[in-house]
Amino acid sequence: MEPGPPSGSRPTEQGPCLSGLLGAHQAAPASSPSAAGAEPGRCPLSVAAVLPAGGCGERMGVPTPKQFCPILERPLISYTLQALERVCWIKDIVVAVTSENMEAMNSIIQKYQHKRISLVEAGGTRHRSIFNGLKALAEDQPDSKLSKPEVVIIHDAVRPFVEEDVLFKVVIAAKEHGAAGAIRPLVSTVISPSADGCLDHSLERARYRASEMPQAFLFDVIYEAYQQCSDYDLEFGTECLQLALKYCHTNAKLVEGSPDLWKVTYKRDLYAAESIIKERISQEICVVMDTKEGEEHIGLLLEAVLKCELNHVKITSGALQHAGSDLQRIISEQCYNFVCVNVMTSDFQDTQKLLSILEESNLSTLYPVVVVSVHFLDFKLATLGQKMENLMWIRGFAKEMKRRNILLCGLLVCYPQDEQKLQESLKQAAIIIAALIKERNSGLVGQLLVA
Amino acid sequence: MEPGPPSGSRPTEQGPCLSGLLGAHQAAPASSPSAAGAEPGRCPLSVAAVLPAGGCGERMGVPTPKQFCPILERPLISYTLQALERVCWIKDIVVAVTSENMEAMNSIIQKYQHKRISLVEAGGTRHRSIFNGLKALAEDQPDSKLSKPEVVIIHDAVRPFVEEDVLFKVVIAAKEHGAAGAIRPLVSTVISPSADGCLDHSLERARYRASEMPQAFLFDVIYEAYQQCSDYDLEFGTECLQLALKYCHTNAKLVEGSPDLWKVTYKRDLYAAESIIKERISQEICVVMDTKEGEEHIGLLLEAVLKCELNHVKITSGALQHAGSDLQRIISEQCYNFVCVNVMTSDFQDTQKLLSILEESNLSTLYPVVVVSVHFLDFKLATLGQKMENLMWIRGFAKEMKRRNILLCGLLVCYPQDEQKLQESLKQAAIIIAALIKERNSGLVGQLLVA
Known part of the structure; x- marks a missing residue:
């Protein structure tokens, strides 16, 4: 052993x-x-x-x-x-x-x-x-x-x-x-x-x-x-x-x-x-999204890529509906890593919901919890610069979360129409998520990374 | 011992x-x-x-x-x-x-x-x-x-x-x-x-x-x-x-x-x-800038804050002039961490000079070398979004450098007129630089961080 x-x-x-x-x-x-x-x-x-x-x-x-x-x-x-x-x-x-x-x-x-x-x-x-x-x-x-x-x-x-x-x-x-x-x-x-x-x-x-x-x-x-x-x-x-x-x-x-x-x-x-x-608390990542039944969700694609790229890590998923009852179970089973996928129009709403649930749970009493707030961007609809400007809100919020031992980072994933390029973006996202979870370094909270 | x-x-x-x-x-x-x-x-x-x-x-x-x-x-x-x-x-x-x-x-x-x-x-x-x-x-x-x-x-x-x-x-x-x-x-x-x-x-x-x-x-x-x-x-x-x-x-x-x-x-x-x-190769950080004699350089301020905030680390500085002869000496003494301060108008020129010198030196044969490319931004002159858009060029370049065992990241430091706010920005920059050097994680190369 x-x-x-x-x-x-x-x-x-x-x-x-x-x-x-x-x-x-x-x-x-x-x-x-x-x-x-x-x-x-x-x-x-x-x-x-x-x-x-x-x-x-x-x-x-x-x-x-x-x-x-x-x-x-x-x-x-x-x-x-x-x-x-x-x-x-x-x-x-x-x-x-x-x-x-x-x-x-x-x-x-x-x-x-x-x-x-x-x-x-x-x-x-x-x-x-x-x-x-x-x-x-x-x-x-x-x-x-x-x-x-x-x-x-x-x-x-x-x-x-x-x-x-x-x-x-x-x-x-x-x-x-x-x-x-x-x-x-x-x-x-x-x-x-x-x-x-x-x-x-x-x-x-x-x-x-x-x-x-x-x-x-x-x-x-x-x-x-x-x-x-x-x-x-x-x-x-x-x-x-x-x-x-x-x-x-x-x-x-x-x-x-x-x-x-x-x-x-x-x-x-x-x-x-x-x-x-660090290794022990990095064995599971929960992908959180606000799906409605039958809806195709970009989060499912990300989940699939995480499963494929991070093959020593258990990837679970939790929905935000029904007061996050799914999530409550995952939290009670001590998962310390969350990737929250925000749909394009809502910006931070889903991440905020997740953070409220985490705060109430006291999960971060014993270990720092990593939350990566993922946002997708279609270059055809907006420039990277504009989008980043909107999302810089995360910096102030991350500071507040850090006091509660929750390490929040943003991750902007390019969402091109081209299927192959999308896969590359998602792979890059998986590498960045793995790095943030592995290092669990509070010096990097509030940053907005780009995949 | x-x-x-x-x-x-x-x-x-x-x-x-x-x-x-x-x-x-x-x-x-x-x-x-x-x-x-x-x-x-x-x-x-x-x-x-x-x-x-x-x-x-x-x-x-x-x-x-x-x-x-x-x-x-x-x-x-x-x-x-x-x-x-x-x-x-x-x-x-x-x-x-x-x-x-x-x-x-x-x-x-x-x-x-x-x-x-x-x-x-x-x-x-x-x-x-x-x-x-x-x-x-x-x-x-x-x-x-x-x-x-x-x-x-x-x-x-x-x-x-x-x-x-x-x-x-x-x-x-x-x-x-x-x-x-x-x-x-x-x-x-x-x-x-x-x-x-x-x-x-x-x-x-x-x-x-x-x-x-x-x-x-x-x-x-x-x-x-x-x-x-x-x-x-x-x-x-x-x-x-x-x-x-x-x-x-x-x-x-x-x-x-x-x-x-x-x-x-x-x-x-x-x-x-x-x-x-990792600890042994993180004992020294060299702040690199292209100063002319008598010129006041924002890099000197950053150097002072690094000295104050990272008090277990030796902070040296090297100039890019004269084919970087200063730098050559620092490299030959095995410093594996560089913070390159680019003046506002030049964007990446200084970082590129530094990277050429590092590539020629073979310093990265034995250990991954961390290079943080620092850029200052006065919000009065440009928006964060615009500036970031310009600097996203770093992503492609970092990919190339990674193949040579050089880990390149960008760091955008807000440069407000207010003296106290500037000090806060610089302190934040020091924390981020310390995190990048400590973790030396190749999954984070090419990112543009914000202090």
């Missing part, structure tokens, strides 16, 4: 509920309990997650801690919260942040409408932060408003691409083995240096694995381990599985993870994360 | 010569022999490099082997060759490619004008490919046209960001110790699984390192090791340092490398590499 677009699943789509799956024995293939070697029967599990987010990101080489670095103007940690949130069977998500970032974290939760999140204060090290998160979940704490889960997931704030599948697998394995963690093959050979900085020996790559996140534990096991463990462990340790082994004699089950689990560590990882997110 | 833009150094700039440095004792700070703990004296070293490039890139999840995946339409391996080539003291670069990719590799060498490259046939494994490369360098081979180097560098085709500094360090260390390799701290904890897929033990992260590339060896040491080593090693081994240790009892010196050394392994790494390369 690759960190490209997940097969069919949308970034914020909700997966099936674990409790439902377990109760009704209707496991989806990827989430089958037997995949993790476990058969938990009919008993639903109670699951919470702890997310240490107190790190300072020194390896990033930037002053902002990496979990707060923006991707498409939204902090990285919000993507990770979104990935956990959409898994409906995780009932609580406890995030450990430093006191100086507490306010910023609260704003993030509010702005991006995160749910089921509790904040605790981070400790000075990763282990201390996790311990604080566990304490908040333990019922023995007098001021805890949370209830103790049977299984607790520990994940990193800087691994935003975790899928429900692997979360499910580690939870089921933890239920059976007491502890479980995701692993990946080693990319580089691991070597042991001698005291004088020379090679002492190298490890046989095939016999070792990289320990990644998420991990899951029976709550009582990992809480016991943290209560028992030494100050040295809390200060210098890095591996929760090791604590469970050392203090509770629990040999964690290791679960093969996908490359998606990688940790955003260096600046290049931020670049990669941004490209992956 | 971060994989961001190297301090002051351009992507293709040539570094100082090792032989020169060693002979004249004029080592640059970063390349000081003492940095590697060695003092090689006055004797110049002869150095060659071997690059195994026969892999199939199965982890990438794409059919093209990763070393041939395009970044800005140029294959990844060409960037790596460029990184080695610019180090003038590496006299030969031997690349091992499979017979089926031999022709493609020859085209790459020709198209991107690579020098000092010899091709050999790759073996079935990484070690066999390296061995083939070493054989070509050994003088005992009857048909070898290459001469045996004192030290040989082994590098990966998929690590394009290697800097001269670390190459120098491993070469000097290899001269002293017989072998040397770059290392990095571990990002994840390394664990050892038991036979039943559970955690057996985890390694103390601080005591181990990831072995990266480049590595360097006394030629006789590594060639001897490959001649001695078993079929099992050739088939399943991954670590050259281990061969030198096992067969020649040479404990390699380990050299701390920068994060730049990372290996393009997954699709996300291609995304990261593309972003890093």
Whole structure:
């Protein structure tokens, strides 16, 4: 598996509920309990997650801690919260942040409408932060408003691409083995240096694995381990599985993870994360038009060319009639790209209708939405210059939309009588639409492009 | 150090010569022999490099082997060759490619004008490919046209960001110790699984390192090791340092490398590499205008605003007079971004002059060059529509330029009499210019944007 677009699943789509799956024995293939070697029967599990987010990101080489670095103007940690949130069977998500970032974290939760999140204060090290998160979940704490889960997931704030599948697998394995963690093959050979900085020996790559996140534990096991463990462990340790082994004699089950689990560590990882997110929200384009039944619409031609030219993208269409009920469905399924075809006489009416619907939907809360307002021009009827002058109205309007995270551009498509030339115009339009959607650059909003 | 833009150094700039440095004792700070703990004296070293490039890139999840995946339409391996080539003291670069990719590799060498490259046939494994490369360098081979180097560098085709500094360090260390390799701290904890897929033990992260590339060896040491080593090693081994240790009892010196050394392994790494390369070639913008001495030029205003708004970018200026001798220098120093300011009456004359100079320079052989043709418009003198109509000529011209890897866009800047409004127009122009340079998307060429 690759960190490209997940097969069919949308970034914020909700997966099936674990409790439902377990109760009704209707496991989806990827989430089958037997995949993790476990058969938990009919008993639903109670699951919470702890997310240490107190790190300072020194390896990033930037002053902002990496979990707060923006991707498409939204902090990285919000993507990770979104990935956990959409898994409906995780009932609580406890995030450990430093006191100086507490306010910023609260704003993030509010702005991006995160749910089921509790904040605790981070400790000075990763282990201390996790311990604080566990304490908040333990019922023995007098001021805890949370209830103790049977299984607790520990994940990193800087691994935003975790899928429900692997979360499910580690939870089921933890239920059976007491502890479980995701692993990946080693990319580089691991070597042991001698005291004088020379090679002492190298490890046989095939016999070792990289320990990644998420991990899951029976709550009582990992809480016991943290209560028992030494100050040295809390200060210098890095591996929760090791604590469970050392203090509770629990040999964690290791679960093969996908490359998606990688940790955003260096600046290049931020670049990669941004490209992956952009790619994921560019998988579908909805062509919007105001058709009446039986009417031949130029938009249908454009739709056909988009389907042909952009063959990795799903092209759907939505009508503006009936208060856009078609569109409402497409929006609820998280399509972030719209090409609105305006009929020649109406100029911007259809685009304005679409924008009203998008504004009401809150679709742009999590991701910038691209809207390309398409206008056709027959050179026989008007000059390009005149038409452009009319349409420059888009600049002011785009500015307003940008404040709502909607990126609006205009696209004027030449509409010659000649069939072949029309096809060329439409192909050119498809290339420009693809570029606008791919880059999602707010510096280009309000421009009127010509195909 | 971060994989961001190297301090002051351009992507293709040539570094100082090792032989020169060693002979004249004029080592640059970063390349000081003492940095590697060695003092090689006055004797110049002869150095060659071997690059195994026969892999199939199965982890990438794409059919093209990763070393041939395009970044800005140029294959990844060409960037790596460029990184080695610019180090003038590496006299030969031997690349091992499979017979089926031999022709493609020859085209790459020709198209991107690579020098000092010899091709050999790759073996079935990484070690066999390296061995083939070493054989070509050994003088005992009857048909070898290459001469045996004192030290040989082994590098990966998929690590394009290697800097001269670390190459120098491993070469000097290899001269002293017989072998040397770059290392990095571990990002994840390394664990050892038991036979039943559970955690057996985890390694103390601080005591181990990831072995990266480049590595360097006394030629006789590594060639001897490959001649001695078993079929099992050739088939399943991954670590050259281990061969030198096992067969020649040479404990390699380990050299701390920068994060730049990372290996393009997954699709996300291609995304990261593309972003890093785009960032590196977007560090400088040259504002081009046809000024006469003492003349007040609107271009100077734009230059001032660019300096103020894009404060991570170096803004230079070049004049078109005297056959563009100013410009020639800027081009020779590898600036890949030009903003050409046309005076109101001339329309495209200045941009055309600039494009001729760029075409002659071959600057766009390695990277796409962005040219923004800026035109000012006083609304009192002409309507936007009229002006745009005149300038739509740019579309045809941009198409032609695109074939030469020059990405041309037009930018019409409103020039109101009001000082404050003019500043706003210029700021808007800076935002658009920054977006065009950042994205470098060929789908947007020929567009006429409005600020």
